[in-house]
Amino acid sequence: MDTADVVIVGAGLVGLSTAYHLAERGIRHVVVLEREPSFGLGSSGHSAGGIRLQFGLASNVRFSQYGIQMLKEFDTRFGVSASFNACGYLFLTRDPRRWSMMQEAADLQRSLGVAVETLDAEEVRRRFSYVGIDDLAGATFGPHDGVADPFAVMYGFSRRARELGVRILYGREVTAITMERHRITGVDTRGGPIASPIVVNAAGPYARVVGRMAGVEVPVDPYRRAVYVTAPTEALPRRMPMTLDFDTTSYVRREGESLLLGMSDPTEPSGFDCALDEASLIRLIEAVTGWVPELQHTSLMRGWAGLYEITPDDNPVIDGAATAGQPMPEGFYIAAGFSGHGFQHAPAAGRALAELIAGQVPFVDLSPFRWARFHDALRSEPFVI
Ligand SMILES: Cc1cc2nc3c(=O)[nH]c(=O)nc-3n(C[C@H](O)[C@H](O)[C@H](O)COP(=O)(O)OP(=O)(O)OC[C@H]3O[C@@H](n4cnc5c(N)ncnc54)[C@H](O)[C@@H]3O)c2cc1C
Incomplete structure (x- = not known):
């Protein structure tokens, strides 16, 4: 029978990053199993490639710090450029309560060394004149946030692994x-079967299905998310930042x-369907032209x-029997449910899980x-789109 030290289920960004980080630590008898005929056919190949330091939980900020650093140096480490473009992220809100949450999150980010700016309506008008919101409560701008190429990152991980x-x-x-x-x-x-004392569930939107194979309920549900590209304009x-109306x-x-x-269409039910939906597109056009009139x-x-792979608190599950204890079978690990942040958090998640598997303290x-x-009572990630 075929054997491995670690079997990883799923060759998306998370599975490939975990495989690379394990191999880098000397655990090299690793097999990644993917049901699709090539990479990029799961969520990872549909990602918009955004990466930002603007999160409301310290661990998410630290994950992004590791991710941005790796993407900047991707070329030297993996021999392929991740095409990282530090265009920045601008979050906007009209809602005073959300604005308070964003300011609190900005304080947390600053305490972790992130250079984030809090802007009033006047400053947004001056610097980002395409934003047409009259009753803006405030905005946060992360100058070091940006976008990169998910396919290049998948290719880099997979080649090096x-x-x-x-x-x-x-x-x-x-x-x-x-x-x-x-x-x-x-x-x-x-x-055919593969014998291994360790199995990692990195099945993205299918993590619940794969978890049940080990008798472990993984609360990850799939939700369709679409993106559209305009003609050159x-x-x-x-030069403009990724601009989001919260x-x-x-x-x-x-x-x-x-x-x-x-x-994110709030009317979208959970499901695995990935066909483009006209009603959702109309809602998107109405929403976005409402605050960026030039898009007309x-x-x-x-x-x-x-598919987004969403958990009840919009944070991933990164765990194994070593820390989860008895309910989880010994040798079973999970890295799934990144709730729309899996491109940016795959580099750090792969490292942290590899450390957990190797018996080290995760960074x-x-x-x-x-x-x-x-x-328990959940502490949700508030910066979710
Ligand atoms: C439209 C869109 C835009 C996005 N934009 C961003 C963004 O800007 N920034 C960001 O950080 N994230 C973004 N995301 C989210 C990001 O793409 C995901 O969080 C990330 O790709 C998840 O990676 P993964 O490896 O967990 O899942 P996947 O890439 O889905 O990999 C899991 C793999 O497991 C395989 N699999 C499942 N079951 C089995 C089985 N039984 N046996 C073998 N293989 C199996 C699947 O085929 C799949 O290839 C976006 C997602 C979408 C859909």
């Missing part, structure tokens, strides 16, 4: 997780000569939809991401 001895097998769906006396013994796949400045969740940023638009002079060129406090927290 392979060089270090990791096997990444496509078209290998995991159909069962095997156990003996509450201890992981391996997986069954469509291409001069309607908005060439109140409608609609956002716009530059995508080369074009613009990229998106929104642009036309849409293309769009795509993928970031993972207590907000414990699997068992769903029985």
Whole structure:
């Protein structure tokens, strides 16, 4: 029978980052199993590539700090550029209560060394004149936030992991997780079983399905999210930040000569359907042209939809039996449920999980991401779009 020291279910950004970070620590007999025929067909290949330090939980800020540093140095470490563009992130709100939350979060970010600016309506009008909100309560601007290329990052992780001895097998769906006396013994796949004392659930939107194979309920639900790209346009400045209206969740940023638009549709039910939906598109257009009037002079060129993998508090689950205790089978680990932040948090999540598996203390406090927290009072991440 085929064997491994660690089997990772899912070759998205999280699974590949974990494989790379394990191999870098000398754990090289690692197999990544992906049911799709190639990489990029899950959530990771549909990501808009945004990365920001503006979060409301310290561990999320630290994850992004690690991610930004890695993306900046990606070329030297992985031999491929992540095309990181520090265009900045501008969050806007008309809601005084949300504005208080954003100011509190800015204080936390500053305490962690993040240079974030809090702006009043006048300053937003002066610096970002395309924003047409008359009753703005305030805005936060993160000059070091930006966007990068998710495919390049996936490719970099996967290439380097392979060089270090990791096997990444496509078209290998995991159909069962095997156990003996509450201890992981391996997986069954469509291409035959693999024996392994450790199995990592990095199945993204399918984490609940894979968790159940080990008898572990992982509260991750899939939600369709779409983004659209306009035809090339001069309607908005060439250099502009990723600009988000927190109140409608609609956002716009530059995508080369074009613009990229998106929104979280609150009417969207949970499901695995990724077809583009006209009613959602109409809601997006109404929302975004409501505060960026110049967008009325642009036309849409293309769009795509993928799945967010959402938990009840919009934070991921990064845990294993070593810290979760008895309810979780020994040797079972989870890194899933990134709730729309998985591109930016995959670098740090992979490192932290590799450290947990290697018996080291993770470099970031993972207590907000414990699997068992769903029985406690939850502390949600407030910076969610
Ligand atoms: C439209 C959109 C825009 C986004 N924008 C951003 C952004 O700007 N910034 C950001 O940080 N994040 C963004 N995200 C979120 C980000 O893309 C995800 O959080 C991240 O890709 C999750 O990575 P993952 O590896 O956990 O999941 P995935 O990439 O989905 O990988 C999981 C893999 O597991 C495989 N799998 C499932 N079940 C099995 C099985 N039984 N056997 C074998 N393989 C299996 C799947 O096929 C899949 O390839 C966006 C997402 C979408 C949809």
